[in-house]
Amino acid sequence: MTHGMRADTYSAQPDGDRGWRDSATRYALLPLRLFLAITFIYAGLDKLTDSTFMQDAGAGSIGDMMRGVRDSSAVPALVDLALENPVGFGYAIALGELAVGIGTLLGLLTRLAALGGALISLSLWLTVSWAADPYYYGNDLPYLMAWIPLMLAGAPLLSVDAALHARRRARTYR
Numbered sequence: 001m002t003h004g005m006r007a008d009t010y011s012a013q014p015d016g017d018r019g020w021r022d023s024a025t026r027y028a029l030l031p032l033r034l035f036l037a038i039t040f041i042y043a044g045l046d047k048l049t050d051s052t053f054m055q056d057a058g059a060g061s062i063g064d065m066m067r068g069v070r071d072s073s074a075v076p077a078l079v080d081l082a083l084e085n086p087v088g089f090g091y092a093i094a095l096g097e098l099a100v101g102i103g104t105l106l107g108l109l110t111r112l113a114a115l116g117g118a119l120i121s122l123s124l125w126l127t128v129s130w131a132a133d134p135y136y137y138g139n140d141l142p143y144l145m146a147w148i149p150l151m152l153a154g155a156p157l158l159s160v161d162a163a164l165h166a167r168r169r170a171r172t173y174r
Helices: 019-028 030-049 063-070 074-081 087-105 112-129 140-153 160-172
Strands: none
Touching: 030 087, 030 112, 030 140, 063 074, 063 087, 074 087, 074 112, 087 112, 112 140
């Protein structure tokens, strides 16, 4: 008697219908992609439309926030760099969040957008939320980890990337 080991736990139906498990697997990253995209678009727009935030000094300003976290950050040199031009840094972060969010939402250069989101989250974790104690109270580290699956997998469904890939594939097989 021969015993074989199946590597898969389910298989596609003979008629081509893949079944709910295959569909769930294919769409598994979509909720994460939408959440991160909407959150980063909102964060960018929130910063750009908040006149108090985009100030060098004053309650609620980017400048005061950066001065407040300087001594507790993991990399004070990053904060010092931002403090050279707090308003410019605020705009750079806001526009970066907006670009990352839009790219992720559309699925356009998704891996690059996810890398941008991870770098923004990493920089914020090392500066703004580093002092959170315990560490899981800070929100930037979970965002950093959430970007990693999108950096690895991209946006294979419902995306500009997928449409461009299908178009290239169709040209190749002509």
